[in-house]
Amino acid sequence: xxxxxxxxxxxxxxxxxxxxxxxxxxxxxxxxxxxxxxxxxxxxxxxxxxxxxxxxxxxxxxxxxxxxxxxxxxxxxxxxxxxxxxxxxxxxxxxxxxxxxxxxxxxxxxxxxxxxxxxxxxxxxxxxxxxxxxxxxxxxxxxxxxxxxxxxxxxxxxxxxxxxxxxxxxxxxxxxxxxxxxxxxxxxxxxxxxxxxxxxxxxxxxxxxxxxxxxxxxxxxxxxxxxxxxxxxxxxxxxxxxxxxxxxxxxxxxxxxxxxxxxxxxxxxxxxxxxxxxxxxxxxxxxxxxxxxxxxxxxxxxxxxxxxxxxxxxxxxxxxxxxxxxxxxxxxxxxxxxxxxxxxxxxxxxxxxx
Amino acid sequence: xxxxxxxxxxxxxxxxxxxxxxxxxxxxxxxxxxxxxxxxxxxxxxxxxxxxxxxxxxxxxxxxxxxxxxxxxxxxxxxxxxxxxxxxxxxxxxxxxxxxxxxxxxxxxxxxxxxxxxxxxxxxxxxxxxxxxxxxxxxxxxxxxxxxxxxxxxxxxxxxxxxxxxxxxxxxxxxxxxxxxxxxxxxxxxxxxxxxxxxxxxxxxxxxxxxxxxxxxxxxxxxxxxxxxxxxxxxxxxxxxxxxxxxxxxxxxxxxxxxxxxxxxxxxxxxxxxxxxxxxxxxxxxxxxxxxxxxxxxxxxxxxxxxxxxxxxxxxxxxxxxxxxxxxxxxxxxxxxxxxxxxxxxxxxxxxxxxxxxxxxxxxxxxxxxxxxxxxxxxxxxxxxxxxxxxxxxxxxxxxxxxxxxxxxxxxxxxxxxxxxxxxxxxxxxxxxxxxxxxxxxxxxxxxxxxxxxxxxxxxxxxxxxxxxxxxxxxxxxxxxxxxxxxxxxxxxxxxxxxxxxxxxxxxxxxxxxxxxxxxxxxxxxxxxxxxxxxxxxxxxxxxxxxxxxxxxxxxxxxxxxxxxxxxxxxxxxxxxxxxxxxxxxxxxxxxxxxx
Ligand SMILES: Cc1cc2nc3c(=O)[nH]c(=O)nc-3n(C[C@H](O)[C@H](O)[C@H](O)COP(=O)(O)O)c2cc1C
Ligand code: SF4
Ligand code: SF4
Ligand code: SF4
Numbered sequence: 048x049x050x051x052x053x054x055x056x057x058x059x060x061x062x063x064x065x066x067x068x069x070x071x072x073x074x075x076x077x078x079x080x081x082x083x084x085x086x087x088x089x090x091x092x093x094x095x096x097x098x099x100x101x102x103x104x105x106x107x108x109x110x111x112x113x114x115x116x117x118x119x120x121x122x123x124x125x126x127x128x129x130x131x132x133x134x135x136x137x138x139x140x141x142x143x144x145x146x147x148x149x150x151x152x153x154x155x156x157x158x159x160x161x162x163x164x165x166x167x168x169x170x171x172x173x174x175x176x177x178x179x180x181x182x183x184x185x186x187x188x189x190x191x192x193x194x195x196x197x198x199x200x201x202x203x204x205x206x207x208x209x210x211x212x213x214x215x216x217x218x219x220x221x222x223x224x225x226x227x228x229x230x231x232x233x234x235x236x237x238x239x240x241x242x243x244x245x246x247x248x249x250x251x252x253x254x255x256x257x258x259x260x261x262x263x264x265x266x267x268x269x270x271x272x273x274x275x276x277x278x279x280x281x282x283x284x285x286x287x288x289x290x291x292x293x294x295x296x297x298x299x300x301x302x303x304x305x306x307x308x309x310x311x312x313x314x315x316x317x318x319x320x321x322x323x324x325x326x327x328x329x330x331x332x333x334x335x336x337x338x339x340x341x342x343x344x345x346x347x348x349x350x351x352x353x354x355x356x357x358x359x360x361x362x363x364x365x366x367x368x369x370x371x372x373x374x375x376x377x378x379x380x381x382x383x384x385x386x387x388x389x390x391x392x393x394x395x396x397x398x399x400x401x
Numbered sequence: 402x403x404x405x406x407x408x409x410x411x412x413x414x415x416x417x418x419x420x421x422x423x424x425x426x427x428x429x430x431x432x433x434x435x436x437x438x439x440x441x442x443x444x445x446x447x448x449x450x451x452x453x454x455x456x457x458x459x460x461x462x463x464x465x466x467x468x469x470x471x472x473x474x475x476x477x478x479x480x481x482x483x484x485x486x487x488x489x490x491x492x493x494x495x496x497x498x499x500x501x502x503x504x505x506x507x508x509x510x511x512x513x514x515x516x517x518x519x520x521x522x523x524x525x526x527x528x529x530x531x532x533x534x535x536x537x538x539x540x541x542x543x544x545x546x547x548x549x550x551x552x553x554x555x556x557x558x559x560x561x562x563x564x565x566x567x568x569x570x571x572x573x574x575x576x577x578x579x580x581x582x583x584x585x586x587x588x589x590x591x592x593x594x595x596x597x598x599x600x601x602x603x604x605x606x607x608x609x610x611x612x613x614x615x616x617x618x619x620x621x622x623x624x625x626x627x628x629x630x631x632x633x634x635x636x637x638x639x640x641x642x643x644x645x646x647x648x649x650x651x652x653x654x655x656x657x658x659x660x661x662x663x664x665x666x667x668x669x670x671x672x673x674x675x676x677x678x679x680x681x682x683x684x685x686x687x688x689x690x691x692x693x694x695x696x697x698x699x700x701x702x703x704x705x706x707x708x709x710x711x712x713x714x715x716x717x718x719x720x721x722x723x724x725x726x727x728x729x730x731x732x733x734x735x736x737x738x739x740x741x742x743x744x745x746x747x748x749x750x751x752x753x754x755x756x757x758x759x760x761x762x763x764x765x766x767x768x769x770x771x772x773x774x775x776x777x778x779x780x781x782x783x784x785x786x787x788x789x790x791x792x793x794x795x796x797x798x799x800x801x802x803x804x805x806x807x808x809x810x811x812x813x814x815x816x817x818x819x820x821x822x823x824x825x826x827x828x829x830x831x832x833x834x835x836x837x838x839x840x841x842x843x844x845x846x847x848x849x850x851x852x853x854x855x856x857x858x859x860x861x862x863x864x865x866x867x868x869x870x871x872x873x874x875x876x877x878x879x880x881x882x883x884x885x886x887x888x889x890x891x892x893x894x895x896x897x898x899x900x901x902x903x904x905x906x907x908x909x910x911x912x913x914x915x916x917x918x919x920x921x922x923x924x925x926x927x928x929x930x931x932x933x934x935x936x937x938x939x940x941x942x943x944x945x946x947x948x949x950x951x952x953x954x955x956x957x958x959x960x961x962x963x964x965x966x967x968x969x970x971x972x973x974x975x976x977x978x979x980x981x982x983x984x985x986x987x988x989x990x991x992x993x994x995x996x997x
Binding site: 093100109115136176177199221 | 682684699701703704706707853854855856857858859860861862864865866867868869872889892893896898899900901902907
């Protein structure tokens with residue numbers, strides 16, 4: 048046994064973990080599923096939803112798997128009757144303050160709360176009492192917030208503060224009246240919000256949804272097409288959600304090597320151009336004051352002729368290549384190669400310089 | 402010497418209590434009046450400054466303003482003073498040599514103090530909290546001075562030997578906590594004084610700081626040196642302006658005396674302290690929430706482990722100790738571990754300060770040795786029930802998340818283990834005495850209202866669970882309880898305790914669970930019979946007119962807003978059950994107490 052290995056047992060199975068492992072990360076290594084609501088791999092462990100509680104050998108109380116570090120010799124049981132009972136109780140409490148109107152919810156079929164109440168066979172009938180009645184917040188172009196559906200998992204708040212570092216939202220209020228909101232409940236606007244939609248991406252319920260996609264289709268109707276963002280050279284991946292040939296929204300690809308599901312406003316919400324009437328789909332050649340549609344052959348032919356003429360008349364130093372940071376490294380390389388070998392000049396640059 | 406017309410001020414000392422309670426009762430006016438009148442008598446200003454002293458709270462706040470007048474070394478204590486009383490005291494007592502008998506404290510003042518053991522509060526009632534010399538003259542800062550000559554390990558060993566346990570609630574052994582922090586490897590460590598004191602009705606920590614702020618600073622120097630922290634914070638709620646003011650004065654005096662700053666007490670140990678004001682959230686008293694608050698974040702607890710002793714403020718090893726814990730340290734350093742551990746029980750050492758309130762004659766702040774019985778506190782110190790014809794029903798200890806102990810158990814000793822075994826806890830030292838007119842369901846509802854409101858909202862069982870429990874209690878007190886409600890409360894209470902993240906949620910159901918344990922019949926009476934046995938729950942009251950007592954005046958009819966009273970001249974009134982909205986207006990209005 049090396050110094051950096053910790054040996055534990057989970058549901059009777061021996062698991063080797065590292066010093067940094069929590070019970071939750073160890074469970075993933077062991078292929079054991081522990082339910083969570085407030086956990087997102089992109090965020091610091093939180094321990095708020097209490098669904099991931101497990102029994103640890105002889106402890107007085109069950110412990111949250113997401114925040115508890117593993118320790119040598121731990122014996123963990125993830126599915127005892129007692130912990131299942133507490134999970135049920137937690138879900139029942141959540142549903143006691145929830146509209147429980149999945150039929151009309153934007154997120155039906157894509158909601159962890161819905162899945163867990165199905166799995167644990169709990170409905171919202173156990174407790175009666177006050178429910179959150181705050182109105183829907185629709186006061187910005189991209190994000191719809193339905194406070195009645197919020198389970199206070201804090202994922203939106205944490206992603207906005209820990210990952211985006213925008214600090215747009217935090218919890219307001221205390222106790223039952225706690226709610227994630229902007230300072231003084233102002234609308235999300237360009238003054239205070241990046242509109243990156245990271246909060247929407249992490250919300251496990253229908254509380255935060257993409258406004259532009261509302262009513263445009265259910266999760267199961269969407270064909271997900273993995274693509275690379277065309278806005279910059281970082282190379283973020285995401286899934287275009289396509290229904291009936293139309294891109295309805297963008298969802299995060301958590302397994303993307305570059306961005307792990309994170310996106311900025313352009314990648315997440317800048318897809319309108321795809322179906323825009325104003326989108327340029329053929330090359331245009333300027334004649335007089337007018338741009339005339341042309342074929343690619345015509346356009347390339349025209350460019351080659353004009354470059355040759357200019358070089359012949361004024362010399363090779365009068366031309367150059369300027370490429371865009373929306374291009375990939377490979378594309379940028381190709382342009383510089385072309386300019387150096389065909390134009391025979393070193394006049395190459397890129398907009399990323401500025 | 403204090404003969405007629407003799408104003409020999411060398412033999413005169415006047416001590417006036419200037420805690421928040423004293424000031425509210427007018428102690429500043431009393432001081433001003435003494436100063437004014439004595440000046441008139443020709444006492445020089447600098448002598449006056451010495452003979453009229455401010456002191457901190459001495460606990461018996463019900464009798465404020467309290468003042469000692471010490472002539473020729475003979476002390477007389479006056480109670481319930483106002484500025485108007487001062488002239489007569491000056492004339493008759495100070496000048497004339499005859500104390501004003503009718504304003505002197507009575508036997509209950511002495512009874513209140515006799516069974517107490519005052520270690521922490523002793524100086525509070527005697528020295529001027531705004532003068533460092535008053536503290537050093539009675540040996541103040543000798544504990545810190547001594548500690549700085551010792552090896553930190555030996556200080557920790559001494560605190561461990563003393564058996565001191567944290568006074569902030571959980572009762573964790575102080576020496577052990579320090580050892581964890583001392584052994585943690587780090588370039589920077591912190592000591593934090595927890596003066597958030599959020600329990601409703603609690604004012605132990607406030608009184609210590611107001612009465613003897615230097616004892617807390619000295620305690621922090623000792624603990625800071627022991628764990629290897631060169632910096633400390635005092636986290637105190639902004640609602641304690643007087644305590645903050647006195648702390649500021651004390652810090653600057655300590656600094657100019659070389660007790661804070663670089664190389665304190667001429668050693669090579671640097672130590673600095675900073676006050677951090679909290680906005681008064683109960684949850685910010687929880688140590689991890691307190692740390693978040695100091696860091697500028699929303700005060701919400703986080704899971705432990707890691708414990709603050711390993712990863713605390715700004716990720717650095719940190720010890721958080723309660724005010725009372727810290728203020729105890731100087732005397733342990735000077736008098737020794739043995740002395741301290743000789744007080745108290747086997748596992749609970751020393752003394753504990755309680756805020757004694759409720760239906761008891763002598764309310765106030767008391768300090769008692771661990772292991773004293775509840776009975777001694779209530780009947781000897783507290784003077785028994787407030788009203789003669791009432792009987793003791795229960796005592797709530799441990800603040801809003803403590804439990805209640807029924808009258809039958811009052812012979813039990815007050816220590817960490819016994820209170821926990823009885824389903825309650827020591828907590829930070831709240832003690833509420835209840836008489837037979839207290840409804841236990843209503844009482845639980847009161848405490849749960851507090852904890853539900855103060856829940857930080859982070860975790861589901863506490864945030865939603867306490868709310869649901871509160872709703873169930875509310876409907877029981879309104880006569881709408883269901884037969885399944887008791888089981889639901891028990892189940893939910895258990896789940897909240899087990900599954901909540903921090904101490905608030907883990908203990909919030911205690912008042913409900915402990916009253917369900919000891920007073921289940923009261924819950925059942927509410928639910929099954931629609932009766933509140935103590936007559937507290939308004940909705941369950943049935944207003945009826947007593948045929949014998951009714952004098953046919955008709956007052957009740959005139960005040961009833963719901964037209965529920967039928968009355969004609971020369972006829973007895975009758976209240977319609979159907980129309981009555983239970984507002985109680987008739988009950989209040991009847992001059993003959995004929996409405997029951
Ligand atoms: C909800 C809650 C509120 C608390 N409030 C206080 C407080 O006001 N003062 C305090 O000293 N400790 C308070 N505590 C206990 C602290 O978390 C911590 O245990 C204590 O300050 C440690 O000091 P000690 O070891 O000297 O007792 C509170 C704990 C909880 C769970
Ligand atoms: S859109 Fe981005 S910046 Fe705005 S609130 Fe959500 S996470 Fe924060
Ligand atoms: S809005 Fe969504 S992500 Fe944010 S706290 Fe509520 S449920 Fe969690
Ligand atoms: S138990 Fe209550 S106060 Fe503590 S973290 Fe949970 S919600 Fe917050």
